[in-house]
Amino acid sequence: MFSLGQHEIVAGAVAPLEIDLRQRLPGAVCARILIDGAPAAHAVVGFELVSVAEAIGAHSLSLDARGEVELQGVPNGVLRACVRSRDGRWWWRSPTTFELSPGATAQVEHDIATFERSVHFLHGATQAPIPHARVALYTQGPRSEQRAEVRADELGRVSLRAPAVHMRFELFEPVAAALEPAELDWGPGAGPLVLRTAP
Numbered sequence: 001m002f003s004l005g006q007h008e009i010v011a012g013a014v015a016p017l018e019i020d021l022r023q024r025l026p027g028a029v030c031a032r033i034l035i036d037g038a039p040a041a042h043a044v045v046g047f048e049l050v051s052v053a054e055a056i057g058a059h060s061l062s063l064d065a066r067g068e069v070e071l072q073g074v075p076n077g078v079l080r081a082c083v084r085s086r087d088g089r090w091w092w093r094s095p096t097t098f099e100l101s102p103g104a105t106a107q108v109e110h111d112i113a114t115f116e117r118s119v120h121f122l123h124g125a126t127q128a129p130i131p132h133a134r135v136a137l138y139t140q141g142p143r144s145e146q147r148a149e150v151r152a153d154e155l156g157r158v159s160l161r162a163p164a165v166h167m168r169f170e171l172f173e174p175v176a177a178a179l180e181p182a183e184l185d186w187g188p189g190a191g192p193l194v195l196r197t198a199p
Contacts, residue, residue: 025103034111039067044084091141124199129156134173
C-alpha cells in the first residue's frame with residue numbers, strides 16, 4: 001500500500017477527483033540466479049527499493065529448479081536484488097542496482113561466487129577447541145541483519161561456503177560468550193578462520 005497524496009473533502013460538496021496512476025504502476029521482474037555458475041535452485045530472491053532502504057517483503061519468492069522466478073506487482077524505482085541461500089545460512093545483497101519503470105518488466109541475472117572456509121572456535125584462555133559449539137551467524141538481509149545458526153563438530157570446527165559478505169558471529173552454547181573477532185568479511189583463503197572467546 002502507498003499514499004496517493006492528500007485531497008480535501010468539503011462537507012456537502014461533490015468534487016471530482018482524478019488520480020493519474022501511470023507513474024505508480026507496478027512492474028515485474030524476471031530473475032535468474034546462479035551460484036558458482038550453477039542454478040541457485042530453491043534459494044530465495046527478493047528486491048529492496050534503494051530509495052527508501054526497505055525491503056519489498058511480499059516480493060520474496062523461492063527460485064525454481066532452474067534458478068529462475070518471475071515476480072509480479074513489484075513497485076517501480078531503483079531496486080537491488082537480495083538472495084538467501086537454500087540452507088538459510090547467508091543473505092547476499094547485489095552491489096549493483098537496476099531501475100524498474102512503471103508497468104515494465106526487468107530481466108535480472110546474477111552469478112554469485114562463493115568461497116568455502118573452515119571456522120574454528122576456541123577458548124581464548126586455554127586455546128582448546130569448543131566442541132559442538134552453537135553459534136549465531138548474522139548477514140545483512142533485505143531489512144536488517146538476518147540470523148542463522150551453525151553447529152561445530154567435536155573439535156569445534158564448522159565448514160561454511162558463502163559469498164563475499166560481511167558476517168557477525170555470537171557463541172550461545174555451551175555458554176554465551178563474545179568471540180574475537182566477532183565480525184569479518186568472508187572471502188577466499190587457504191587456512192582456517194579462528195574465532196576465540198575473550199580470555
